[in-house]
Amino acid sequence: MDAFDPDREAVIQRAKDSGIAALITIGSDMAGNIGGIDLAEKYDFIYSSVGFHPHDAKDFTGEIFDKIKGWATSRYSALTKGGKIVAIGEIGLDYHYDNSPRDIQREVFRKQLLLAKESNLPVIIHSREAQKDTLDIVEESGVRTGVFHCFSGDLKMAKRVIAMGFHISIAGPVTFRKSLTLQEVAKAIPDEYLLIETDAPYLTPEPFRGRRNEPAYIVHTAQVIAKIRNVTLEDIARITTLNARRLFHIGEMPEQGEIAYKIRDSLYLNITNRCTNRCAFCIRFHSDYVKGHKLRLSHEPTEEEVIQAIGDPAQYQEIVFCGYGEPMLRLDLIKNVARWIKQQGGKVRINTNGHGNLIYKRNIIPELRGIVDRISISLDAQDEETYNRICKPEFGNAYHEVLNFIREAKKVIPEVSVTVVTAKGIDIEQCRSTAGELGVGFRVRNLDVVG
Numbered sequence: 001m002d003a004f005d006p007d008r009e010a011v012i013q014r015a016k017d018s019g020i021a022a023l024i025t026i027g028s029d030m031a032g033n034i035g036g037i038d039l040a041e042k043y044d045f046i047y048s049s050v051g052f053h054p055h056d057a058k059d060f061t062g063e064i065f066d067k068i069k070g071w072a073t074s075r076y077s078a079l080t081k082g083g084k085i086v087a088i089g090e091i092g093l094d095y096h097y098d099n100s101p102r103d104i105q106r107e108v109f110r111k112q113l114l115l116a117k118e119s120n121l122p123v124i125i126h127s128r129e130a131q132k133d134t135l136d137i138v139e140e141s142g143v144r145t146g147v148f149h150c151f152s153g154d155l156k157m158a159k160r161v162i163a164m165g166f167h168i169s170i171a172g173p174v175t176f177r178k179s180l181t182l183q184e185v186a187k188a189i190p191d192e193y194l195l196i197e198t199d200a201p202y203l204t205p206e207p208f209r210g211r212r213n214e215p216a217y218i219v220h221t222a223q224v225i226a227k228i229r230n231v232t233l234e235d236i237a238r239i240t241t242l243n244a245r246r247l248f249h250i251g252e253m254p255e256q257g258e259i260a261y262k263i264r265d266s267l268y269l270n271i272t273n274r275c276t277n278r279c280a281f282c283i284r285f286h287s288d289y290v291k292g293h294k295l296r297l298s299h300e301p302t303e304e305e306v307i308q309a310i311g312d313p314a315q316y317q318e319i320v321f322c323g324y325g326e327p328m329l330r331l332d333l334i335k336n337v338a339r340w341i342k343q344q345g346g347k348v349r350i351n352t353n354g355h356g357n358l359i360y361k362r363n364i365i366p367e368l369r370g371i372v373d374r375i376s377i378s379l380d381a382q383d384e385e386t387y388n389r390i391c392k393p394e395f396g397n398a399y400h401e402v403l404n405f406i407r408e409a410k411k412v413i414p415e416v417s418v419t420v421v422t423a424k425g426i427d428i429e430q431c432r433s434t435a436g437e438l439g440v441g442f443r444v445r446n447l448d449v450v451g
């Protein structure tokens with residue numbers, strides 16, 4: 001972009017200094033494609049995309065298509081070792097400016113989607129006031145990997161985009177006070193589909209609105225999104241960096257599942273991937289990651305490994321036994337490690353499905369006295385029939401026993417709460433009233449929000 005001609009190197013340096021792990025420069029015309037590839041060759045943390053923007057669709061030729069195809073399928077492609085071209089884009093439809101006739105925009109969009117399919121690269125999609133045509137064309141193309149960039153649609157469109165398997169990228173306008181629809185979308189996107197971007201030199205976030213945008217300002221967009229989603233800036237940085245790396249094939253993915261991982265100010269312990277339920281909404285069935293942390297374990301950790309992974313318990317608000325599964329399956333480990341955490345001045349919470357007494361065929365709650373401060377139990381349904389249908393427990397009579405577990409927990413553990421997920425068929429109000437009758441806290445967890 002010409003806007004960076006006077007100080008491009010200083011802008012790149014500021015991006016690096018602000019903590020940006022990788023930067024993708026977007027191709028939208030031939031000069032931009034060539035300039036982006038040059039930058040990607042020059043800087044190790046810069047990557048580029050190649051494509052032709054709908055604004056210029058009227059100038060698209062067979063020669064241009066061949067050139068873009070050549071880049072996307074050659075040594076430059078990120079799918080070859082050392083290649084730095086990570087996507088086909090920016091492509092799409094723009095019915096706001098209508099700089100090119102709409103039928104030509106659609107034709108050029110279709111051709112480049114086909115190229116993405118052939119080259120196995122994700123797409124970066126621009127869609128402005130052209131929601132229906134964009135979604136229809138993407139749907140018919142069969143392309144299912146990419147991002148809707150600078151998303152400006154509503155929640156309904158976001159859900160359709162995600163259902164097709166696409167990421168959604170949020171830019172600076174989310175920081176504007178009046179961007180309520182965008183803020184609603186930014187709150188609702190599941191972690192694994194969220195990306196952030198600058199669209200520099202455009203769409204400058206607050207507090208720099210009105211000035212030229214640049215990559216370093218992404219921090220301000222990330223801060224606002226963190227606040228909207230009730231996580232920390234560190235959480236958003238980790239989640240979006242991981243998503244970008246996975247989508248665009250940048251760098252190595254973590255091989256090992258993490259034993260201890262931080263979300264907000266708490267430390268979570270991943271002690272097993274086994275569970276006695278098979279809940280329809282369980283994230284384990286479609287992802288290895290929670291909030292940017294890889295949780296699929298290669299082996300169940302020992303007590304020593306867990307203690308080593310914790311470090312100093314007192315530096316966290318609380319230490320949460322959860323697992324990417326049911327932690328009570330490892331009761332002895334919980335008891336020994338929780339005792340150690342308390343001795344070190346830490347606070348202990350357990351997140352459980354409430355099957356502890358079914359697993360051990362005895363009342364285990366008294367064994368947790370004095371070593372557990374809080375327990376959060378998944379109630380998950382208003383009655384046995386719904387529970388069995390949604391959670392598919394391996395035990396008969398499980399719902400009844402979960403209710404008993406809650407009653408027993410209340411006698412021994414200082415703070416007891418139950419959770420439900422906003423899944424189809426779950427009567428939240430009836431669950432709330434059950435929690436009230438049991439005299440315990442109640443929390444509703446949105447489907448797709450884990451951690």
Ligand code: SF4
Pocket residue numbers: 275276277278279281282283284324325326353378391
């Ligand atoms: S109880 Fe939790 S870990 Fe187990 S299947 Fe259900 S959601 Fe997954």
